[in-house]
Amino acid sequence: MERRYIITGGGTSGHINPALAIADLLREDADKNGDDCKIIFTGRKTGLEGELVPKAGYEFKDVEALPMPYKPTLKIIKVLKANNRSKKQCVSLIEEFKPDCVISTGGYVSAPLIMAAKKTKIPVMIHEANAFPGRANKLFAKGSALVMTGFPGQESIFSKAQKVVYTGNPVRNNMFGRTKEKSREELGIEPDRKLVFVMGGSLGSATLTNFVFKNAKTEQYKDVHFVISVGKHNSVEITDEVRKIPNLEIKDYIDRPDLYMSAADCSILRAGAVTCAEITATGACAIMVPYPFAAHDHQTFNANSLAQKGAGIVVSDDDVKAGKMESILLDLLNDPVRQEEIRKASSGLAIKDTGKRITDAIKAALGNNP
Numbered sequence: 001m002e003r004r005y006i007i008t009g010g011g012t013s014g015h016i017n018p019a020l021a022i023a024d025l026l027r028e029d030a031d032k033n034g035d036d037c038k039i040i041f042t043g044r045k046t047g048l049e050g051e052l053v054p055k056a057g058y059e060f061k062d063v064e065a066l067p068m069p070y071k072p073t074l075k076i077i078k079v080l081k082a083n084n085r086s087k088k089q090c091v092s093l094i095e096e097f098k099p100d101c102v103i104s105t106g107g108y109v110s111a112p113l114i115m116a117a118k119k120t121k122i123p124v125m126i127h128e129a130n131a132f133p134g135r136a137n138k139l140f141a142k143g144s145a146l147v148m149t150g151f152p153g154q155e156s157i158f159s160k161a162q163k164v165v166y167t168g169n170p171v172r173n174n175m176f177g178r179t180k181e182k183s184r185e186e187l188g189i190e191p192d193r194k195l196v197f198v199m200g201g202s203l204g205s206a207t208l209t210n211f212v213f214k215n216a217k218t219e220q221y222k223d224v225h226f227v228i229s230v231g232k233h234n235s236v237e238i239t240d241e242v243r244k245i246p247n248l249e250i251k252d253y254i255d256r257p258d259l260y261m262s263a264a265d266c267s268i269l270r271a272g273a274v275t276c277a278e279i280t281a282t283g284a285c286a287i288m289v290p291y292p293f294a295a296h297d298h299q300t301f302n303a304n305s306l307a308q309k310g311a312g313i314v315v316s317d318d319d320v321k322a323g324k325m326e327s328i329l330l331d332l333l334n335d336p337v338r339q340e341e342i343r344k345a346s347s348g349l350a351i352k353d354t355g356k357r358i359t360d361a362i363k364a365a366l367g368n369n370p
Helices: 013-032 049-055 075-097 108-119 135-140 180-187 206-215 257-263 273-282 295-307 317-321 325-333 336-348 354-365
Strands: 002-008 036-043 059-062 101-104 124-128 146-149 164-166 194-199 224-229 248-251 266-269 286-288
Touching (some): 002 013, 002 075, 013 273, 013 354, 049 059, 101 108, 101 135, 101 354, 108 135, 146 354, 194 325, 206 317, 266 273, 266 325, 273 336, 286 295
Parallel strands (some): 036 059, 194 224, 266 286
């Protein structure tokens, strides 16, 4: 049997990484069953997906998508014209590729493909990572063949979809089964060196970046090696003085965060749904700093759901800015027993059959029950 999928989702790693994970799962399931699986992606060539998808080995088609303004303005005319052109692009792509379905993980780049799929009567399947759905996924869930959710209890939110299945949030298979020792060996980091990994999401975090740039050079952290992913659109100036800090390693983006999260004594992270899934999959010891402007403050909800079970520490963005995280981090770095307790609690929350839940749900929606 041959299955063909067009997958879309972009803008941030919170949309792109689940899309790549789903693609990997579908391909692996097909290989296991002796089937053929062909996958292409759509998105913006200038977006993060335009870099990460080809790097992952998948064919990528650039589409002309623009974000819909939150309030009515004259810009909406430009947006509608661009999205209409892109919809026509996607209709042609669907007619040429003949997919069994299209799969979206959200973001404005998904709109043209989903509109084209609905026009051509191709089944639409959606994965929503967050407890509070994004605009695109919520809008296009109506009439969709399947909505897969990262959090339980969302049936009422997506009541107009044909089917809703709680699958959890997919992470790439290489996230699981990592050990601190093995990851440090791969990264070339000494076993006994104190390591802090900081990542504020694919677009970066000024709060976390400023915290690291300020503290890495201080006496109290002189024996701690910091690795920070500042993001593609970092808004904090990286001065020559900062670049010369000997125990600080600055990267624009890290496409294998699992290595650093599992290798670090402590990871300081935002609390997007996918990041939380990665924390549990890697068994990371994490301090979570929820993005304060996330819709419905869903990152705080995500972070607390882990912290309440001992799987991490939550520090607010305001408290980081007020200088309250310095002592929290130092205490944790000096307490390897607590680090290990957090790691064990984190690993215990991992949903290890998310991949099977996703592939089973997609096959069932296509009429091929597992």
